[in-house]
Amino acid sequence: xxxxxxxxxxxxxxxxxxxxxxxxxxxxxxxxxxxxxxxxxxxxxxxxxxxxxxxxxxxxxxxxxxxxxxxxxxxxxxxxxxxxxxxxxxxxxxxxxxxxxxxxxxxxxxxxxxxxxxxxxxxxxxxxxxxxxxxxxxxxxxxxxxxxxxxxxxxxxxxxxxxxxxxxxxxxxxxxxxxxxxxxxxxxxxxxxxxxxxxxxxxxxxxxxxxxxxxxxxxxxxxxxxxxxxxxxxxxxxxxxxxxxxxxxxxxxxxxxxxxxxxxxxxxxxxxxxxxxxxxxxxxxxxxxxxxxxxxxxxxxxxxxxxxxxxxxxxxxxxxxxxxxxxxxxxxxxxxxxxxxxxxxxxxxxxxxxxxxxxxxxxxxxxxxxxxxxxxxxxxxxxxxxxxxxxxxxxxxxxxxxxxxxxxxxxxxxxxxxxxxxxxxxxxxxxxxxxxxxxxxxxxxxxxxxxxxxxxxxxxxxxxxxxxxxxxxxxxxxxxxxxxxxxxxxxxxxxxxxxxxxxxxxxxxxxxxxxxxxxxxxxxxxxxxxxxxxxxxxxxxxxxxxxxxxxxxxxxxxxxxxxxxxxxxxxxxxxxxxxxxxxxxxxxxxxxxxxxxxxxxxxxxxxxxxxxxxxxxxxxxxxxxxxxxxxxxxxxxxxxxxxxxxxxxxxxxxxxxxxxxxxxxxxxxxxxxxxxxxxxxxx
Ligand SMILES: Nc1ncnc2c1ncn2[C@@H]1O[C@H](COP(=O)(O)OP(=O)(O)OP(=O)(O)O)[C@@H](O)[C@H]1O
Ligand SMILES: [Mg+2]
Numbered sequence: 001x002x003x004x005x006x007x008x009x010x011x012x013x014x015x016x017x018x019x020x021x022x023x024x025x026x027x028x029x030x031x032x033x034x035x036x037x038x039x040x041x042x043x044x045x046x047x048x049x050x051x052x053x054x055x056x057x058x059x060x061x062x063x064x065x066x067x068x069x070x071x072x073x074x075x076x077x078x079x080x081x082x083x084x085x086x087x088x089x090x091x092x093x094x095x096x097x098x099x100x101x102x103x104x105x106x107x108x109x110x111x112x113x114x115x116x117x118x119x120x121x122x123x124x125x126x127x128x129x130x131x132x133x134x135x136x137x138x139x140x141x142x143x144x145x146x147x148x149x150x151x152x153x154x155x156x157x158x159x160x161x162x163x164x165x166x167x168x169x170x171x172x173x174x175x176x177x178x179x180x181x182x183x184x185x186x187x188x189x190x191x192x193x194x195x196x197x198x199x200x201x202x203x204x205x206x207x208x209x210x211x212x213x214x215x216x217x218x219x220x221x222x223x224x225x226x227x228x229x230x231x232x233x234x235x236x237x238x239x240x241x242x243x244x245x246x247x248x249x250x251x252x253x254x255x256x257x258x259x260x261x262x263x264x265x266x267x268x269x270x271x272x273x274x275x276x277x278x279x280x281x282x283x284x285x286x287x288x289x290x291x292x293x294x295x296x297x298x299x300x301x302x303x304x305x306x307x308x309x310x311x312x313x314x315x316x317x318x319x320x321x322x323x324x325x326x327x328x329x330x331x332x333x334x335x336x337x338x339x340x341x342x343x344x345x346x347x348x349x350x351x352x353x354x355x356x357x358x359x360x361x362x363x364x365x366x367x368x369x370x371x372x373x374x375x376x377x378x379x380x381x382x383x384x385x386x387x388x389x390x391x392x393x394x395x396x397x398x399x400x401x402x403x404x405x406x407x408x409x410x411x412x413x414x415x416x417x418x419x420x421x422x423x424x425x426x427x428x429x430x431x432x433x434x435x436x437x438x439x440x441x442x443x444x445x446x447x448x449x450x451x452x453x454x455x456x457x458x459x460x461x462x463x464x465x466x467x468x469x470x471x472x473x474x475x476x477x478x479x480x481x482x483x484x485x486x487x488x489x490x491x492x493x494x495x496x497x498x499x500x501x502x503x504x505x506x507x508x509x510x511x512x513x514x515x516x517x518x519x520x521x522x523x524x525x526x527x528x529x530x531x532x533x534x535x536x537x538x539x540x541x542x543x544x545x546x547x548x549x550x551x552x553x554x555x556x557x558x559x560x561x562x563x564x565x566x567x568x569x570x571x572x573x574x575x576x577x578x579x580x581x582x583x584x585x586x587x588x589x590x591x592x593x594x595x596x597x598x599x600x601x602x603x604x605x606x607x608x609x610x611x612x613x614x615x616x617x618x619x620x621x622x623x624x625x626x627x628x629x630x631x632x633x634x635x636x637x638x639x640x641x642x643x644x645x646x647x648x649x650x651x652x653x654x655x656x657x658x659x660x661x662x663x664x665x666x667x668x669x670x671x672x673x674x675x676x677x678x679x680x681x682x683x
Contacts, residue, residue: 010129013075013105014154019325020102023161024051025170026326027103027147032178033093033327034100035059036280037080038143041201042186045175049192050167051150058144063115066122070134072111073126075101089316093281093327105129106157108148116141128153172196174282176212180309181280183208205309209260221260221307222353226345228255230318230334253315255338257345260309264296264350264659265666267304274308278319283330288312291339295346298524298622299657301664310342351656488668489653493645500636502645509672515648516636517661522651523629524662527585531567531625537586538568544580545590547597551577556605560620564600567624571597587632596631600624626662 007015021027028045035043038061048054064072071077078097081087087095103109104126114121114137121139125132151158161167172189179187179199189197202208210218230252262273276288288310296306320331332338491504491511502513530536549557557571557579564571568585584593603623634640640648652658652667660666677683 009075010105013101013129016075016098017102017106017154018157020098021106021150022157022326023170024055024150024167025174027051027055027107027150028057028171028174029326030094030099030103031055031057031145031147032175035061035143036178036182036185037092037094038062040142040185044188044190045171046190047168047171047192050164051171052161052164052167054146054148055150055171056144056146058142060140060142063141063143064113064122065115065118066134066136069111069113069122069124070131072100073104073124073129073131077101087322088320090321091279091316095322096327101129103147106154107150107152110146110148111143112137112139112145113143114139114141177275177277177282179212180205180208180275181277181282181311205258205260205311209309220266221262221309222349223259224261224345224349225256225258226341226348227257228337228341229253230255230314230337252318255318255341256313257310257342258313259311260307261346261349262307263353264299264306264657264664266307267300267664268307269304271305274305275310276308277311278321278330279313279316280311281321281327281330284328285330287332287335287339288342291342292346294343295350297619298626298662299350299660299664304664308346312338312342314338488658489650491649493642493649496640496645498637499639502640502648504645504649507673509670509674509676511668511670513649513652513668514636514666515638515640515645516633517665517667518648518652518658519633520626520629520661521655521658521667522648523587523633524625525655525657527567527625527628528622531621534566536566536568538570538583539586540570540583541581544574544582545584545593546574547579547581547594549577549579549601553601553605556601560600560604560624563617563620563624564597567628569597585628585632588628592631596627599631600627603627622662629662 020030024047028047028051032043032045035057038059040059040061042060044058046054046056068079074097076097078095080092080095081090081097100109105128108127109125111124111126112121113124120136123133123135123137123139125134151161168191175187175189175197179185179197183202183205186201187197187199188195197212199208199211202211206218206223209221271289274289274292276283276285278285292306292308292310300306318333320333321327323329323331488506488511491506494503494505496515497503497512500515502511502515502518504511504513527536554573554577557573561571568583569581570583571579571581574580579597581593581597588596600623604620634648658667674683
């Protein structure tokens, strides 16, 4: 007898479940998606013990008749696909017909469903994949799926579950994301005794953000919208003998982007606050992650990440959603077009908005309290970004600059109590706090002496319905527009503080500008511009400067030598371990020149050592420009006369990113007129 045999269905389902379901949040994801596919407008999610004991999802969607309800638990049973061709243009979130049988094979499931048209609804009980009961039942239209005792029959998997609060925070993050993607639908998330999230329908995403996170978070974000015709993509044509001449040419349609992105001063230590939705499907995508990082390059430090909520819409044929067992990854038909479009749209938006760092917003940034740090919250269940060690914003050394006052003790930037009007349990609160903090850890959320509205106020307004939020949104947009760095050019320098910071007066308030990083930004953009038109000015040194290198660094030097040459350097090897610098960009001299070269070579060596990291030329180029700018810029502790201060402000106003230096440090702080009045109790 042969050794190979076909596995029984139940075992096959359990194996499939291993890919589809790995924790309560992935069950919630599947059930939310099927509810949305069923056209539900109202979805209620109940969880007990972080979803380990019970997950119950009710929707008011189209429901199923008795036959369909039974079929739904068969493997590969789906109403969403018929032929292989359908796979090329999937417009629903589900399509494999695997979710329900997988879940039912590892839990006790009760399905209650009704189409509203049939005389009765159906109640179905399944445990470990076996149907126990099927009954008729009087039910309203829609479907309720209760999933109890997850992994009760697979103890090995059960062991991998984390603490209840951790699992609950994953569930919360997930429901929040889908609520963000569908502002027009009603979402509720409740635990055994309390409401964790309640989001009635609103007209726009901004209102939903406001509704869920409050005004202060929304103020930290800026809207972005763009679109491009996919027609210009220039895809390879099929060969003539394969072309159907009678068939009209297919219109590839439009690629649309909308969403919100954070101002440069709001920085996160990991990618957990970047959410990407493609055709309303929440995904992880390296390509788009890269595009977003590129958009923020030299605007925030390379070790920081922004908060981005990105919605891409494109014809279903343009994206293959059938590439990942949990449907959390996709493949774009025109990868580089999508990548470049996202990068350029975000970059353009960043340049156009050029928002000023609010005085409070900037110096409160480090106030992120460790108690709200997510222990293991991730944007998607099982995300590799969710390692707890990574998530410690408060440890971010960059933002804790010594010249800024320490955070106000005991006040957290995200007030979880705002979501706790009835005083709900600590665990739920913690889960919400974790999920919320994972999504947005807004800077500057602290109310000044009680003048700013609290989260509790804003949430209460938001929950009241669309009208209140629309008014608030208009007000927020006006506030967002107010502080703009385009004003920099018209500022009047008043004085220099400790020969390091320029104090300047403007119509909008008092500005403090860090002279070194301001000049750094000016030089950085000039160098890149000049470099592009091969116009970098070089100066010959009277005596060549000699720079000693290790043998490994000589190899790195060889790799970047050409780029250095284009940036105004003339450097030659002088003996086996020495470089002779004969010419350098204007403004870079003496010890600074040597330091700059050593720095660039050292940084390039780090990238060189990373395996399979074939660094792009563009990155080397900007790093060299940033390094030259840093070492040639006016230092702190340097006296500046008014003419020079004015010149610097004017030049800074002309740059495309006057908010932060090429390494991501803030350049200018605005103490707004409103904040000044408030501080003096005039408003
Ligand atoms: N909440 C619901 N309301 C109405 N129909 C549902 C609901 N949940 C499931 N169904 C029906 O059951 C079928 C099987 O669901 P299941 O989630 O297993 O597969 P799917 O959604 O088609 O694909 P996938 O495995 O990718 O999720 C669906 O195609 C749908 O017709
Ligand atoms: Mg499904």
